Amino acid sequence: MRSTVTFYLCYLLCLALGLACVVCVCVWNSRWRGGFAWDGSSLQFNWHPVLMVTGLLVLYGYGAVVYRVPLTWGQNKLPWKLLHAALMLGSLIMSILGLCAVFDVHNANNTPNLYSLHSWIGITAIILFALQWGVGFAGFLLPCSPVLLRKLLKPVHVWLGGSILLLTTAACISGINEKLFFVLRGNVTYSSIPAEGVLGNSLGALVIAFGLVVLKILSNIQWQRPDSRPGDIAYTVGV
């Protein structure tokens, strides 16, 4: 009972931090970076942080913790599997759109793609995520997938899920840091800690806090769906 109350407090914190990340990245790019367009200009670039933070980070995190909600435990697992897969598909589509936004802007301005550490980590996260979604769909949703395969896949799926979140967090932080150094120069420098710098740094702090809360929820064994806990007698039933 005490564990359930703590879970819901943690879950509320997760939802609130995710929402705060989305609000913060939208306010930053609409109010301080001039808003949005899809024309190869810097206004198209603004979709990149918004789609990555909203899709690859927040929607992914929300999708990752679906099975942890105790309210869903007494019910058939299939609808929750479909919700998990749908949230993750939404996250993947937003991430790919976020990639298109930045590639378009780079190509329109003859800027090379995928040279920075930020981009290497970000593209690795998205490639692994696409593989994870495809293998997860085939392994856990197709009825023909054998139980033994599901049992073998599951720990890899869980571990890779957490690892992708760590990659995403590192990509978001390096991207926000890089963007603030790029745009805060000239009259108003980043080092003078202007309002936009504080907003961007606060977004980074929220991203880290969200990542930590999601990883905390995922790593607590007591919060795992009972038929998914290692050692549980029904371990193979719900995979």
Next chain:
Amino acid sequence: MRSTVTFYLCYLLCLALGLACVVCVCVWNSRWRGGFAWDGSSLQFNWHPVLMVTGLLVLYGYGAVVYRVPLTWGQNKLPWKLLHAALMLGSLIMSILGLCAVFDVHNANNTPNLYSLHSWIGITAIILFALQWGVGFAGFLLPCSPVLLRKLLKPVHVWLGGSILLLTTAACISGINEKLFFVLRGNVTYSSIPAEGVLGNSLGALVIAFGLVVLKILSNIQWQRPDSRPGDIAYTVGV
């Protein structure tokens, strides 16, 4: 038995990745960034990435997994506690020296301190680490500390330890990314992917891989020291 073999493979990978991070950051700063000094110049700055990667990341990671080595399980826990505390103290001292290196350079060049997202995350990691070390020393090493306090402290200590590692990883990645944008401009730009860019990006990839392996080792319940596993009958003995 199979779990022990897998642990040692993972542990060897952890040691090798940590060593590769240290070699990579030393080669980068000695060969490509001109070497080291302590005179307020950019050569003093070069100590910053070396001390942070070696101390705050690698030595910290090595110290974090000490209790997971099965060879130590049959033995008295105290010497391993002392080794854990000593490695962490070494890591903390190197981190503080790494901070001094960059503050000195900033102050000598009238550059403000602690304005970037990288610096906010890095300083948060070090403050939390110092608190963690102090509370850990008082709670787990002082003989007068009551068993109940140790039992309450332990899950917080373990969770905060993993969280500090995530903060450190994000700080390292944003710092390496930022440094490469700063220094690779003019004739040889970062976007032309010069050898130094590949080296820096590879260092970032190694940092991520090291962080993931350490977190994997820490999160596997089967690899926890038996008297530390939740639910173990001797849970309170070894805290």
